[in-house]
Amino acid sequence: MSLAPEVLRLDRVGKRYPMGDVIVDALVDASFTLREGEAVAILGPSGSGKSTLMHLLGFLDSPSSGEILFEGRPVAVLTESQRARIRAEKIGFVFQAFNLLPRLSVRANVALPLAYHGSPPADAEDRVDRALELVGMSNRAHHKPGELSGGQRQRVAIARALVNEPRILLADEPTGNLDTKTAAAILDLFKELNRLGRTIVIVTHSPEIAGHFRRQLHVRDGLVTEGGVA
Amino acid sequence: MRRLLSGVGNGFAEIWGHKLRSLLTISCVMLGVASMVLTTGFMEGFFKNWEDSLQDQGGIEKIFASAQGVKERQEPFAAVSPGLTLADARALSELVTQAGVISPEIDATLPRLARAGKTFEGRRGARVMGVTNAILEINRYEIGSGRAFSDLDMHDDSEVIIIGSKVREALFASGEEPLGAFIDFNNRPFRVIGVLHNYERFWGTYNTLDWKNEIAFVPVTTMATKVQRSDRLSFLNLKAANISHLRETVDAATNVLAQQHRGIIDFNVRTNEEQLASFASTKASFVIGGGAIAGVSLLVSGIGIMNLMLASINERVREIGIRKAVGATPFNIFSQFVAEAVTLSLLGGAAGVAVAVALIKVLAATLPPGSTPLLSPSAFVVGFVFSVSAGVLAGIYPAIQAAKLDPIEALRYE
Numbered sequence A: 001m002s003l004a005p006e007v008l009r010l011d012r013v014g015k016r017y018p019m020g021d022v023i024v025d026a027l028v029d030a031s032f033t034l035r036e037g038e039a040v041a042i043l044g045p046s047g048s049g050k051s052t053l054m055h056l057l058g059f060l061d062s063p064s065s066g067e068i069l070f071e072g073r074p075v076a077v078l079t080e081s082q083r084a085r086i087r088a089e090k091i092g093f094v095f096q097a098f099n100l101l102p103r104l105s106v107r108a109n110v111a112l113p114l115a116y117h118g119s120p121p122a123d124a125e126d127r128v129d130r131a132l133e134l135v136g137m138s139n140r141a142h143h144k145p146g147e148l149s150g151g152q153r154q155r156v157a158i159a160r161a162l163v164n165e166p167r168i169l170l171a172d173e174p175t176g177n178l179d180t181k182t183a184a185a186i187l188d189l190f191k192e193l194n195r196l197g198r199t200i201v202i203v204t205h206s207p208e209i210a211g212h213f214r215r216q217l218h219v220r221d222g223l224v225t226e227g228g229v230a
Numbered sequence B: 001m002r003r004l005l006s007g008v009g010n011g012f013a014e015i016w017g018h019k020l021r022s023l024l025t026i027s028c029v030m031l032g033v034a035s036m037v038l039t040t041g042f043m044e045g046f047f048k049n050w051e052d053s054l055q056d057q058g059g060i061e062k063i064f065a066s067a068q069g070v071k072e073r074q075e076p077f078a079a080v081s082p083g084l085t086l087a088d089a090r091a092l093s094e095l096v097t098q099a100g101v102i103s104p105e106i107d108a109t110l111p112r113l114a115r116a117g118k119t120f121e122g123r124r125g126a127r128v129m130g131v132t133n134a135i136l137e138i139n140r141y142e143i144g145s146g147r148a149f150s151d152l153d154m155h156d157d158s159e160v161i162i163i164g165s166k167v168r169e170a171l172f173a174s175g176e177e178p179l180g181a182f183i184d185f186n187n188r189p190f191r192v193i194g195v196l197h198n199y200e201r202f203w204g205t206y207n208t209l210d211w212k213n214e215i216a217f218v219p220v221t222t223m224a225t226k227v228q229r230s231d232r233l234s235f236l237n238l239k240a241a242n243i244s245h246l247r248e249t250v251d252a253a254t255n256v257l258a259q260q261h262r263g264i265i266d267f268n269v270r271t272n273e274e275q276l277a278s279f280a281s282t283k284a285s286f287v288i289g290g291g292a293i294a295g296v297s298l299l300v301s302g303i304g305i306m307n308l309m310l311a312s313i314n315e316r317v318r319e320i321g322i323r324k325a326v327g328a329t330p331f332n333i334f335s336q337f338v339a340e341a342v343t344l345s346l347l348g349g350a351a352g353v354a355v356a357v358a359l360i361k362v363l364a365a366t367l368p369p370g371s372t373p374l375l376s377p378s379a380f381v382v383g384f385v386f387s388v389s390a391g392v393l394a395g396i397y398p399a400i401q402a403a404k405l406d407p408i409e410a411l412r413y414e
Ligand SMILES: Nc1ncnc2c1ncn2[C@@H]1O[C@H](COP(=O)(O)OP(=O)(O)OP(=O)(O)O)[C@@H](O)[C@H]1O
Pocket: A017, A019, A024, A025, A026, A044, A045, A046, A047, A048, A049, A050, A051, A052, A053, A096, B412
């Protein structure tokens, strides 16, 4: 079986936060490869370095050591604009803290990544509608994030990550605030997207949810290991 | 284009989202523009007034010849110095072809104008001059009613008089017809043949043109033979026929006069040029001064804008982080903030122009004429362009700061 093309590769990637005298090693020598069409769950206790890893995968942060390659190219050599362009067109990111813009409506929040596309798609409006529909938030399109529950905000954040039809979806605890039924619906959505060829990486505390993904990565004290369901 | 429009649209949304802050920014620009337009308006009004009054004194084509003490080395001849006389005026009109108009003038010493028990006092006393019709052209007098002097009046040394509007007011009742009436000039009856226009230009409540109204003219010949009993001229004014030959005309007049006076330089030939030069230099220094004031007000409004933009960025670090995280390039962020600064500056500029127009209208209605600012279109254009550029320039530094923010740092910002 020939391997699918590489999307992201980490080569002994470390992230170190100097905090005065104390040095926090949030990630130590992480090395793994993500291929097109993979579905990966990242597991690990709180403070183990999962979010740090996700930020590095989405080039929101740069590693303190080691190298990250996107489609075979070292991310370090890309300019900030080039990274931004890739984020806008190829990566969808769901933040653990949602990170919606409070002054914009739900609809405008979801449409945001399209505004930063190199050439804004002609069907931008439709895409926003479809993304809202996928997460079941069409009826709240004109509300402000402040008027929504935590779970609803999370769904808006997911819609925003899906709107640019990214090749790779990075979701930091996307089901953390959802009831089992909604969580299951979102999970089905992710599985469907993965079936259509998208690469999906999610962070979760739940081994049960992780069980739906073909590959699991465990993070503990900044160390990343491959593994089956714990 | 679409991108730019959406940038301005976002700008508006942001402005609406922070009403107070936006209002302050807009006020900064507004004050800058308004003060600039007003300052220029006042300056232009002032210079327009001055220029008009220069014109009223005969404009720059005018040449003044006047008697003066002889130079030191000619002291021995002082006694035979004739001063300027009617003969000089005749010589000039024969020999200086470049002189379009020649106006010999004799000021009466201690003139007294009276009629039917009323005496003309005026603000600075009566002034009666012996003149020819040339003064009408050189000093821009117009006959309101009646006529100018005729050749016969000049030739016969007739006792006729043309009076200014204030003289008429003082000596005649409002319904009374002055033309044909006689008034006493130094106890000699003169027949009124003309009344001058009434001239007004107010500086406050003061009519700066009253000197043109508190005056009376008699033929210069009459003045010389019957009143002063001397043909010494008080003034001898010329007007160059062609402004571009001003210098040649001055030289020719100087030569003719020197000839007439057998080389005794007891006269002086001047032009309005010095006045004009001082007008120009004063104007230049005012423009520089006004420019400095405007510059300072723009600087202040620029600092205001920059401050508010920086505050706005500080408040929106998270937003910048989020936008970057979903794919905004540094340039996207930069343009967003510049678009906001531009939108605010444009609104402020428009408000400033509106305020300036309103203020100028109000001032024009309340201030005495003569000191009112002018609505000058160039001031608007300059004020607008400058303030908007100040707004944009002041917006650029904060926009660069915003563009440079690291996405993850910005997201973590509380
Ligand atoms: N900006 C920072 N400065 C200093 N230390 C940091 C910073 N960001 C993260 N850390 C540290 O790095 C470690 C990993 O943090 P991270 O947010 O990746 O954990 P996590 O696995 O996502 O935890 P959770 O499950 O609670 O979200 C923690 O010890 C945290 O304190």
